[in-house]
Amino acid sequence: MKSESIHSIEISSLSKTYKGRKGKAVEALSELSLTIQNGEICGFLGPNGAGKSTTIKILMGLITATSGTATLCGLPVTDPGARKRVGYLPENPSLFDYLTAREYLALCGRAFAMDGESILRESQRVLELLDLREAADRPVRGYSKGMVQRLGLARTLLHDPDVFILDEPMSGLDPVGRALVKDILKDLKSRGKTVFFSTHITADVEVVCDRVAVIVGGRLRSVDVVDELLESGIEGYDIQVKNCAPALYAGLTSSPKASDITEIYVPRDRFNEFLAHLGKNGGDIHLIEPKRKDLEAFFLDILGKG
Amino acid sequence: MRLFLALTSVTLRGILRDRMLRAILGTVLLLILLVPVFSMFSMRQVQELAITITLSAISFFLLVMSLLLGSSSVWRDIERRYTSSILTLPVSRRAYILGKFSGIAIFIVCCGLFLFLVSVPVIMFAASSYPSDVPVHWLNIALAIGADILKYLLVAALALLFSTISTSFFLPFFATIAVYLAGSASQEVFEYVSGQFGTELQPASVAVIKGVYYILPNFSAFNLKVPAIYGLSHSPGGLALTTLYGVIYVVILLVLAIKIFSRRQLP
Amino acid sequence: MKSKVIILGLIFCYVLVVVPFSSYLKNRPVMLKLGYVPAGKVLRAIVGDQRYLTAEIYIVRVLFYFGELFGINRERVAVTPEYFNMYRTLENAVLLDPYNTDAYYFSQAAFTWELGRVREVNSMLKHGMKYRTWDYQLPFFVGFNSAFFLNDYQAAAEYMKRAAELSGNPLFTNLAARYFYEAGKTDFGIAFLETMAKSAHDRKLKRIYEVRIEALRAERFLAGAVDRFEKERGRMPESLRELVTSNLIEKIPLDPYGGRFYLDRSGKVRSTSKFAFRE
Ligand SMILES: Nc1ncnc2c1ncn2[C@@H]1O[C@H](COP(=O)(O)OP(=O)(O)OP(=O)(O)O)[C@@H](O)[C@H]1O
Ligand SMILES: [Mg+2]
Numbered sequence: 001m002k003s004e005s006i007h008s009i010e011i012s013s014l015s016k017t018y019k020g021r022k023g024k025a026v027e028a029l030s031e032l033s034l035t036i037q038n039g040e041i042c043g044f045l046g047p048n049g050a051g052k053s054t055t056i057k058i059l060m061g062l063i064t065a066t067s068g069t070a071t072l073c074g075l076p077v078t079d080p081g082a083r084k085r086v087g088y089l090p091e092n093p094s095l096f097d098y099l100t101a102r103e104y105l106a107l108c109g110r111a112f113a114m115d116g117e118s119i120l121r122e123s124q125r126v127l128e129l130l131d132l133r134e135a136a137d138r139p140v141r142g143y144s145k146g147m148v149q150r151l152g153l154a155r156t157l158l159h160d161p162d163v164f165i166l167d168e169p170m171s172g173l174d175p176v177g178r179a180l181v182k183d184i185l186k187d188l189k190s191r192g193k194t195v196f197f198s199t200h201i202t203a204d205v206e207v208v209c210d211r212v213a214v215i216v217g218g219r220l221r222s223v224d225v226v227d228e229l230l231e232s233g234i235e236g237y238d239i240q241v242k243n244c245a246p247a248l249y250a251g252l253t254s255s256p257k258a259s260d261i262t263e264i265y266v267p268r269d270r271f272n273e274f275l276a277h278l279g280k281n282g283g284d285i286h287l288i289e290p291k292r293k294d295l296e297a298f299f300l301d302i303l304g305k306g
Numbered sequence: 307m308r309l310f311l312a313l314t315s316v317t318l319r320g321i322l323r324d325r326m327l328r329a330i331l332g333t334v335l336l337l338i339l340l341v342p343v344f345s346m347f348s349m350r351q352v353q354e355l356a357i358t359i360t361l362s363a364i365s366f367f368l369l370v371m372s373l374l375l376g377s378s379s380v381w382r383d384i385e386r387r388y389t390s391s392i393l394t395l396p397v398s399r400r401a402y403i404l405g406k407f408s409g410i411a412i413f414i415v416c417c418g419l420f421l422f423l424v425s426v427p428v429i430m431f432a433a434s435s436y437p438s439d440v441p442v443h444w445l446n447i448a449l450a451i452g453a454d455i456l457k458y459l460l461v462a463a464l465a466l467l468f469s470t471i472s473t474s475f476f477l478p479f480f481a482t483i484a485v486y487l488a489g490s491a492s493q494e495v496f497e498y499v500s501g502q503f504g505t506e507l508q509p510a511s512v513a514v515i516k517g518v519y520y521i522l523p524n525f526s527a528f529n530l531k532v533p534a535i536y537g538l539s540h541s542p543g544g545l546a547l548t549t550l551y552g553v554i555y556v557v558i559l560l561v562l563a564i565k566i567f568s569r570r571q572l573p
Numbered sequence: 574m575k576s577k578v579i580i581l582g583l584i585f586c587y588v589l590v591v592v593p594f595s596s597y598l599k600n601r602p603v604m605l606k607l608g609y610v611p612a613g614k615v616l617r618a619i620v621g622d623q624r625y626l627t628a629e630i631y632i633v634r635v636l637f638y639f640g641e642l643f644g645i646n647r648e649r650v651a652v653t654p655e656y657f658n659m660y661r662t663l664e665n666a667v668l669l670d671p672y673n674t675d676a677y678y679f680s681q682a683a684f685t686w687e688l689g690r691v692r693e694v695n696s697m698l699k700h701g702m703k704y705r706t707w708d709y710q711l712p713f714f715v716g717f718n719s720a721f722f723l724n725d726y727q728a729a730a731e732y733m734k735r736a737a738e739l740s741g742n743p744l745f746t747n748l749a750a751r752y753f754y755e756a757g758k759t760d761f762g763i764a765f766l767e768t769m770a771k772s773a774h775d776r777k778l779k780r781i782y783e784v785r786i787e788a789l790r791a792e793r794f795l796a797g798a799v800d801r802f803e804k805e806r807g808r809m810p811e812s813l814r815e816l817v818t819s820n821l822i823e824k825i826p827l828d829p830y831g832g833r834f835y836l837d838r839s840g841k842v843r844s845t846s847k848f849a850f851r852e
Contacts, residue, residue: 060394062572080398088394094387096316098323110312111395152391493598498637500599520591527598544601547594554590558583565576 006074008163008194009036009059014068016054016218028054029218031068036196038162041189043205043226044198045299046215052198053091055215056167060088073163084112087156091167091198093148097141101132101151104140105158112159126154130180145172153181164188166197170204182208202295206230212295214302221302226295233293236267239274244283248274261286309397310405316392317409321375331417334367338425342432353440356432357447357535360425365454365531367421368414369486372458375410376465377478380567385473389572399568403470407560410462418455422448443537449545450534456552457528461486463559464523470567489525492518523555617669628670635659635666636679639777660684660693667697671704681714682769682781691722709739710772717765759793784829788844791826795834795842798822809840 016029029051036042046052057063059070061077075082095104102123109119127136130150135143140151149172156164169185170178185208188195199205205212206226214221240263241249252274254264266274278285321327341359380403383389393402426444433442464485468478496519498504504512527548533540620627638659663676670676680697684690695715702711716732719725763786770782798816803809806819813836816822825834832846 057390057572060390062390062393064569064571080396080401083394083396090387090390090394093391095391096320096388097386098320099316103319107312107316107392108395110308111392111397113308113396155391494634494637496595497599520595524594524598527594541597544597547590547597551590551594554583554586558580558587561576561580561583565580 006038007035007071008038008040009034009070009072009165009196011035011055011059011070012068014055014058014070015066016051016058016063017066027218029058029065032215032218032220033068034213034220034223036194038194039189039192040210041185041195041208042197043209043212044196044215045200045202045205045212046198047303048200050215051218052215053167054218056088056091056165056196056198059165060086085162087159087161087164089152089156089164089166089169092171093152095140095148095151095155098139100139101127101136101154104151105155108155108158114159122158122160126157129157129184130154146174146177149173150177153184157184162193164193164195164197166195168199169197170199170201178204202299206295214299216303229295229298230292233298234268234290235293236265236291237271238287238289238291239264239266240286240288241278242284242286244278245281248277248281248283265291310401310408313392313397313401313405314408314412317379317406318412321409321413327371327374330367330370334363334421335424337363338421338428341425341428342435352436353429353433353442354535356429357442358531360429361447361450361454361531361534364418364421364425364451368418368454368458369461371417372410372414372462373465373479373482373486375413376462377469377475377482379406379410379466380469380563381472381474381478382469384570384572387573393572400564403466403560403564403567407463407466407563410466411459414458414462415455418451418458422451440537443534446530446534446537446540449540450530453528453530453548456549457525460523460525460528460552460556460559463556463563467559467563467566470563470570485522486525488518489523491526492522493524493526495519524551528552620669624669625673628666628673628676631662631666631669632673632675632679635662636675636777639679639683656684657690660690664693664697667700671701674705674708677701677705677711677714678773678778681718682773682778685718685722686785691718694718707739709736712736712739721762721765759789759796763789763793787829791828791834792842792844794822794826799836799840799842803840810836812836813842 011032011034014029014032015027018026018028020026032051032055044052044055054063058065059072059077060083061080064078070077072082073085096107099107105123105126106119109122114122123136124133127133130153132147132150132154135147140148143151149169153166153169156166169181173181182204185195185197189208189210209226211223211225212229213223240257240261242260244262249262249264252264252266252270254262257263264274338360341356341363344355344359383392383406389402393399425447429442429447461482465478465482468481472478495515499507499512499515530540532538617624660680663680667673667676677698680694684694695718698711698715698718701708702715705711712732713736716729716736719732720729766782766786766789770779770786773779773782795813795816798821799810802816802819802821810816810819813825813834817824828834828844828846830844830846832844834842834844837843
């Protein structure tokens, strides 16, 4: 039941104040508003203690907001029914120790109202996908951290939901696992699923996200389309040219690459002018590569401004 | 309904896979099997003694189980963050509490039935070695165990309620024990202050004692051991009232537990 | 909102049930209230170190129950006390803790007249004498019981002597002597009870003695009147009423145990209550 007018996740002026010991209150979130469109992959970036997990826990109904509202698939997060089409991965998942992976997935399947046959079939599929088949019938007690993380991911995929909410999906995974998760995210994107995930790793956001929301100290700092961000971050171009007169790139950094190829760095504001010169005076372009500030630098910028 | 069954079965599996609980069950089984030996102490009342010890052993076991299971339920799931892996499914907190309780309840009921079945041949053996002039009243024995089961369901519900408030084992465990002791003695105290003694107390303190009496769960009502041992007859109305009372009390405790747990912030 | 309705409904149901429930519990047979006490020796093995506590719990339970009984009887509500069950409970309690005074004093006060279990009470008291070697009350009780109930004057004298030695008080031998040479049985009983009532600390025990004294005094009063009647008229009165109609006494005193005094065939004054709380 997907309706275009309903946003997958809608957060409006959400605040959360934890009551600490001795009356000390911690304001973990203040006036956070964010809307995640259907079919979008949105990264949630922020330093430690920024309030990412707090936001996600409110979305999953684990804690209640001090003020503000949030909806999942159009239903308020206080309604358990809102979680029907949602796959959730907690931060450092802790699953029932005494159950095996298969038993745990069966429990989740029942909660998602799947029938017995599809529970068996889908469990097998996700266990294979996350490379857990061998451990599937051992109790979770004996799993390594990464294996537990994989099982947590398997659970989110089990009922093929429309919305994924993942709290640090890459944490605790080996390089193969990270690559796997990235592939899974890309696959979800291609199938039009909505994903909202928190992370510390900017490179992952660059590769898979449509948009990125940055939160610092419980306040939303920016929400940007990743591609635009990256485009706006282009500072210049590395251009490799063949048979080009040295006079053309006087004043620019250059380095010889091969006998007849030279690499020249052209700042963004001189790019058009340089190309025009090159066209007039002759010379072949071998390769153009944009040089940009990466997301990490953006992120650090935002933090620096704060 | 399927979800409720699934939650129940998860709780049950957790109980059955706990080694300590299995060890306690084994000890009680051994104790019951040794009842004929114990009963020889009493040359006059072998059968009565066999029934007493068996019923007491069952009752004690159920008490320990309901206390341990109830007091280590909700807060521990929260601390181990099992709640965050189950309550983020489309599972309401009410379903979770009910599933938890029904898992514990099914375990207690099954243990009670199982121990009753074990005790039948044991009592028969003891009774046949030194026959008593009172015949063995199986119905009364079954009723006594049934009442015990209901009583310990009440204890479990109480411990579960306390464990929804708590962040550690101590509060639910000791609070439940305290209420259990108070609730077992309240009837006697109530009758005492209702009598002559009450006229010598301040009216205010009598009123407080009576008020507490009506609020505390009355555990002494569920003690049907004497009719089981001596074959006294029961009043059906009284049994019905006792059952009704137990059920209503359990329901109230569960509703409170759900209300409190629904407000709780989970990690 | 919905949950408030549910909770209110539940509380309503609770109140509906708890009222008849509590009155049902209050009117349960006593045996159910006192519960079954396993034989003392076995219990001792089971409760281990906690036997003193267990004994105390049993004794307090009996005292509680008895106190409540007295309350009921003051309002003349007929109930049959389960003396035997109380006695059995205390018997087991002293096996657990032979030093507990309450059990002995209470048994002496409550089970000799009412229950007629004099021999058992005596053997319980003798059991206690083995432990409470300094306590003069126990031999005093045994001596009294032997004389008053069992007519065993030799044993009585022996125990009274022991009580006198332990207490350093010749009262006990005097008391026995008085019974032998001077007074009738009823007077002896009253003298004993008066001693007991004076020394009793527990209000319930005191009350037991006082009621008994009241009954014995009434009995003595009536017996005296019957004697005078016989001397004056040379025949026995037809009934106690005749004592009133012939202006020997003003009225027939009440039996504090709730019975009615009458004259039996042999001319002895008796009561329908047999001086015990009965139905
Ligand atoms: N239960 C709690 N009681 C009190 N304060 C809390 C509680 N949970 C979180 N906080 C505080 O709220 C703030 C936000 O925490 P949160 O877990 O949301 O951060 P995060 O962005 O997920 O950090 P990380 O990247 O380290 O996971 C922190 O300052 C933290 O100390
Ligand atoms: Mg976090």
